[in-house]
Amino acid sequence: MSDLLLHRKRLYHLGNLSIFMIGLGFAVRANIASNLQEDIYDKIDLVNSAAMVGEALSATFMGFALTLLFGSALVDLIGMKRMLLLSALGYIAGALGLVFATTMTIDSSVETVIWVSLLLTGLGWGAVEAASNPMVAALYPEEKTHRLNILHAWWPAGIVIGGLMGYTITRVGLPWELNMFVLLVPALALAWMVSRATFPVTERVAAGVSYGQMFSELLKRPLFWVFWICMFFTATAELAPGQWVNIALSHIVGMQGILLLVYVSALMFVMRHFAGPIVAHITPIGLMFLSCLAAGTGLYLLSLADTPMLAFGAATVWGIGVCYLWPTMLAITSERFPRGGAMALGLMGFAGGMAIKFVLPQMGAIFDTAKAYAAGGADQLATLSPEAMQEVLRYASVESFQSVALVPLLLLPVFGLIWLFDRRKGGHQVESI
Numbered sequence: 001m002s003d004l005l006l007h008r009k010r011l012y013h014l015g016n017l018s019i020f021m022i023g024l025g026f027a028v029r030a031n032i033a034s035n036l037q038e039d040i041y042d043k044i045d046l047v048n049s050a051a052m053v054g055e056a057l058s059a060t061f062m063g064f065a066l067t068l069l070f071g072s073a074l075v076d077l078i079g080m081k082r083m084l085l086l087s088a089l090g091y092i093a094g095a096l097g098l099v100f101a102t103t104m105t106i107d108s109s110v111e112t113v114i115w116v117s118l119l120l121t122g123l124g125w126g127a128v129e130a131a132s133n134p135m136v137a138a139l140y141p142e143e144k145t146h147r148l149n150i151l152h153a154w155w156p157a158g159i160v161i162g163g164l165m166g167y168t169i170t171r172v173g174l175p176w177e178l179n180m181f182v183l184l185v186p187a188l189a190l191a192w193m194v195s196r197a198t199f200p201v202t203e204r205v206a207a208g209v210s211y212g213q214m215f216s217e218l219l220k221r222p223l224f225w226v227f228w229i230c231m232f233f234t235a236t237a238e239l240a241p242g243q244w245v246n247i248a249l250s251h252i253v254g255m256q257g258i259l260l261l262v263y264v265s266a267l268m269f270v271m272r273h274f275a276g277p278i279v280a281h282i283t284p285i286g287l288m289f290l291s292c293l294a295a296g297t298g299l300y301l302l303s304l305a306d307t308p309m310l311a312f313g314a315a316t317v318w319g320i321g322v323c324y325l326w327p328t329m330l331a332i333t334s335e336r337f338p339r340g341g342a343m344a345l346g347l348m349g350f351a352g353g354m355a356i357k358f359v360l361p362q363m364g365a366i367f368d369t370a371k372a373y374a375a376g377g378a379d380q381l382a383t384l385s386p387e388a389m390q391e392v393l394r395y396a397s398v399e400s401f402q403s404v405a406l407v408p409l410l411l412l413p414v415f416g417l418i419w420l421f422d423r424r425k426g427g428h429q430v431e432s433i
Contacts, residue, residue: 007198008139012147014193015132016154018084021186022125023158023265025091026239028179029057029118030159030261031166032098035176036114043106047368047378050396052111054364058357059115061239063090063122064129065353071130072346080199083131088191090124093117095180095187102177121183122353129349134202134342137334141203144430145284145331146276152327153272156265158186163262203334204341207433217339224337224344226418228351230411231329234288235352236359237295237408238322260311264319271323278324284332285422287324289415295321296409303401321408326352335430363400370396 033053041049041056075083097117104110132151140147166179200206204214218224279287298318305311330345337344372378374392384392422429 011135011197011199012139012151014084014190014197015136015151017186017190017193018087018128018132019151019154020158020161021087021091021183021190022128023155024162024186025060025121025125025158025183026155027159027162027166027261027265028182029060029121031163031169031179032176033057039102040106040110040114044108044111046381047372050367050371051361051364054361054367056111056114056118058359058361059119060122060125061353061356063119063124064126065122065350065357067123067126068130068346068349068353071127072134072342072349075130075134075342075346076202076205080131080135081194081197083127084194085191087124087127087131088187088194090120090122090127091183091187092191094120094122094124095183098180099177124187126349126353130342130346131199133330133334133345133349134204135199137345138200138203138206141432143276144334145279145328148331148334149272149275149324149327153269155326156268156272159265160262160269163259163265167259167262202342203338203433207339209339209341209433213339214341214343217337218344218347221337221340223418224333224340226414227329227333227336228347230288230414231348231351232355233407233411234292234325234329235355236404237292237299238325239352239356260315263312264315267316267319268323271320272327275324275328279328283419283422283427284328284335285415285419287328288332289412289419291321291324291328292408292411292415293321294318295325296405296407297321299401299405299408303398303405338431338433359404363403366403367396367400370399 036056037049037053041052045052071083094117097113097120101110101113101117104113133148136147136151137144162179162182165182166176169176169178209217275287282290294317298314298316298321301314302311302318305314330348333340333344333348371392372381374395375381375384375388381389381392
């Protein structure tokens with residue numbers, strides 16, 4: 001193997017580790033969401049605790065979105081190496097901040113520490129995407145959809161490992177705060193590996209496309225902004241339920257929801273390795289259409305499941321649906337708007353992050369409203385028996401999931417029209433700079 005091919009392979013593996021780390025972080029947040037609610041937010045405000053958890057978790061997605069918005073424009077200036085080092089630092093600082101928050105007196109100041117800590121992990125997440133996505137597009141310009149899907153297969157791999165470790169921590173009765181230390185090892189390993197690597201320039205820079213030409217490409221192509229809006233909906237269908245699943249499904253089917261998230265993530269890890277052969281037959285846009293149909297159906301079925309077996313069946317449909325959404329949207333952007341460079345990819349990630357930033361608190365608010373309604377009023381919650389409270393929480397969980405089920409279905413006419421238009425023009429066309 002030539003030195004060039006070996007170097008490309010090493011960088012690709014480093015990108016896989018960076019994506020694995022952010023998947024691990026996603027699982028950790030899902031693991032600790034119910035602990036934060038029960039140990040901290042319920043003691044601050046029992047009636048609105050779910051919305052408060054959603055607001056805290058949404059800080060991660062806000063940090064992710066902001067880093068992508070600005071970091072993607074800066075990655076060509078500061079380099080992929082510095083961007084990935086910043087991501088590792090964000091995860092290290094965020095994990096240590098959450099550990100510190102658990103030692104504090106429960107008041108408004110602990111809310112601030114949790115929010116800032118989750119924001120830091122979000123900044124680290126965004127820095128990974130800002131560097132890794134354009135790096136892979138530059139390393140493999142001839143097979144972007146396939147390679148980006150494999151890259152992002154390591155996201156669910158991180159969720160599987162992080163979810164199983166969190167489940168084990170809970171089962172053996174260890175302090176839930178140990179979940180935060182799960183993040184530190186890969187973050188430190190990433191920082192060490194990045195410091196020893198040499199990175200390429202982005203595809204746009206290599207082609208000599210200026211910043212002015214990059215912005216012009218995005219401003220003059222209305223179809224880019226159609227995809228940008230679609231990204232709000234596709235990210236909502238995938239990420240919001242995943243972050244909420246442990247809280248909701250533990251009440252719906254009486255099992256730890258993180259196990260369902262682990263199962264779906266394992267399914268996604270395998271399926272994303274086959275994106276290349278799939279899009280060779282139905283095109284990336286066709287894949288998005290079918291994925292949105294399955295995602296909406298799966299989410300609705302999840303809200304109706306009342307046994308673990310039905311929950312796993314519904315989760316399979318949802319997992320198949322959301323499996324290809326994020327990486328294929330990035331691949332479509334890079335293939336159709338290559339002169340948009342890292343900025344185009346960053347704007348897509350920004351849309352996805354901001355969508356979840358607003359959706360998670362709304363899911364929490366829907367949960368709280370339904371909870372109060374089922375109890376006969378917010379003032380009745382504290383008087384309910386454990387059995388009655390469990391039924392109230394189950395009703396609220398169903399309502400919060402059904403509210404998201406319509407989101408991916410709204411995109412069916414959009415992707416359907418683009419798919420039809422592409423077929424009339426001879427099929428999906430990959431643009432080159």
